[in-house]
Amino acid sequence: MWAFINKLRSPKWFYAISAKLQPFFWVAATLLLLVGTVWGLVFAPADYQQGNSFRIIYVHVPAAFLAQSIFVSMAVSGLVFMVWKIKVADMAATVMAPLGAAMTFVALFSGAVWGVPTWGTWWMWDARLTSMLILLFLYLGVIALRGAFSSRDSGSRAASVLAMVGVINIPIIKYSVDWWYTLHQPATFTITGRAAMTMDMWAPLLIMVLGFYSFFIALTLMRTRSEILRREANKRWVRELAEETN
């Protein structure tokens, strides 16, 4: 394992190995998202209570899962960067943040839109949406902090600390918001909190979740590679690589 960590110290090595991994994840993402979309939109049954608006679940839930997972990944990458001084980890954290924020936005938007036929209102301060909104602010904070420093290394370390502080807070925030919501709205049901979803309803959901995760990995690999090119542009291997491309 230490050999692996030491290899990670070389952006060039990561660039080479990610070139081999990338296509697999893009193919996986495309296939899973296609299958999941068709299954969820066309074949899955409509919900008994919510009708066809229920199909929003197939983008809302994967986006929400990703929004939280990406923040955790970002924090772990930050930790790896701070502890082992691996630059690639910081590069990955840098590119993860905007995608995480975008997924949080998707979760918020789809959740709000779903609320219109369900609750009759464009915004509802329910536990899930409120937690998502706070998560969006956390993402924006990390992105803003990284960019506020004139030294890239300082920005990276500050963003890593903030991400780690944030990740500890996320379960606390979630628990607090859940508590707060049940205190004020004891009798409502959450959009997705259903006891029984039939198999033909949650199978496409699982496929969409896997598709979104594959998308995340594929995109992160791609953008980390670009970040490597950006930061290592002085190095000979990058210059040779650029010359080789058309």
Add this chain to the structure above:
Amino acid sequence: MHAPQGGLMVAIKATLKRDLTLMLRRRGEVLNPLVFFALVITLFPIGISPDPELLASIAPGLLWVAALLAALLSLDSLFRSDYDDGSLEQLLLAPQPLAALGLAKVAVHWLLTGLPLALMAPLLGIMLSLPAGSYAVLALSLALGTASLSLIGAIGAALTVGLARGGVLLSLLVLPLYIPVLIFGAGAVQAAIFGDGIAAHLAILGALLALALMLAPWAIAASLRISING
């Protein structure tokens, strides 16, 4: 002339004494958050409605949010003047653990901002027709809560102390992290009004403070190093 004494407790006491003295000299910095607190509370009846019943129903939240914002505003004074005159750099060079010395600074900050806010809040509660039986809980929840807010806020202050316009960024960083404290703090006061659950809310506030006491000093120290060395 005797040799300087080392030792952790000596350093902590020295830091406490220094910060207390300095802050008490800058009386404006101590009073400003209190005046801000009162002003913000004044804005709400003007902006919403002077109806005592309405105000009473939202008083716990208003008091807590206004106090929280006042605490946020006071964070700037935590490290900035020390950063500007170089004494923060000296603190980093001290042989004693930075986490402990940082904690001492935060303790002084809480003593001179958070605690006064907590003690003043019942007065403002009267102005918002806060129902009887919740005043003690108001002060207690704020005392406990502002301690956590000082600790969490200090992390943000340490991260942004070296930045040109760090103030706005500080708010963006720190406010999301404040939300759990707000929920249980305001919740405690509301529980006092409706009769039950006070102990649970206060216990959670205590737990949040314990967690902050354990983890924040390290984050503060790491953040100070980043800001100074960057």
Add this chain to the structure above:
Amino acid sequence: MAFSSLNEFFAMGGHAVYVWAAWGVTALLMLVIVWHARQERRQLLHTVKRRVRREHAQRQSSPHAQPLQEPVTSAQKDVHHDA
């Protein structure tokens, strides 16, 4: 199949606006993200290539000159210097 006709599919039982708004924004955003990532990569490679060519040209015109050592700037950000 949950729908018996294409029209029914688009109508989504009256919830068309909501379903298509949510799905549409999601799909659009993801496509834009991918497009931007590819554009970013293309731009970076182009910038590095251009710089390499410029340095070759300089070296040819003045054989004793040292090549410049500046990092690549991205479209919007300030120049960052690696430690």
